[in-house]
Amino acid sequence: MRFELEIAPIDLDLTLGCGQTFRWERGLDGSWSGVLQDQAIRLRQIEGLIQAEATPGREDVSESILEFLRSQDDIARIQSKLRKDRVLAPGIKRMQGLRIVKLDEWECLISYVLATYANIPRIMKMVEALAANYGDPITRMRRSFPNRSQLSRAKAKDLAKLGLGYRAKYIEALCELFDDESLSTLSRVPYENLRRELVELPGVGNKVADCVSLFGFGRLESFPIDLWIERALKRLYRQTGTYNHLRGFAASRFGEYAGYAQEYLYHNERMRARNLGCAFSEE
DNA sequence: GCCCAGGAGTGTG
């Protein structure tokens, strides 16, 4: 099944390639393949249009793609607010097409617990290993991300063998704590409360709680601080200190759309490290 | 071989 979607502005390469998602891969032809719920999906960008193909024989999945790509976000409004920041202003227009994605809460929680102290290629490998071993088959190539009951069949020892290392015990513990529905009860909780709940979970600290708040629960005011963001805040804003200090700084500086500011800073910092240019002024 | 990675947990001063 094939259909077209209008989302503007959007840049698929930026959105799916900037490290928010761990199951989307860019093919040699420039298309992106990934999995949403129990469907394998291929997206291709042609100018401002998104062409989508889903697993044959399934119903229309355009709604889940629109939700995944947060098609309702008013990028113009978000950027005009963030442009008031003199550091962001010079460069963010070039990242107009970068959209925060909306991930499944459970998949997001597990993925970002795995993401601790690992690089992105390795995170992708770990996430894919969970799908390959515990998810439902969708196509010859791909499986769904395992839900809680599927993943709870895994024991920490098995998971460690899949290359998860010390993270295996956290995954096992998280499966014990939840059933298939209980995470979604947090979906209407205000950000600060949600975050307080999340940091109590095994393997979840400040940074992972903010990633899950942002990408899993769609709280755009969340501002995850990893090593790259820490560097960016130091370099561009002369800010150092504890996580909570930096988080407070970001909240007062970027406000309700701090999550978008974070993605701009994150992407910029990584591109800069690879000598692929710097969007923001250095002064 | 070396350094680093979308950190978290635990213990100590």
Next chain:
DNA sequence: CACACTCATGGG
């Protein structure tokens, strides 16, 4: 509060 140390391992 701040820091130090450990955790396992693959990617560049």
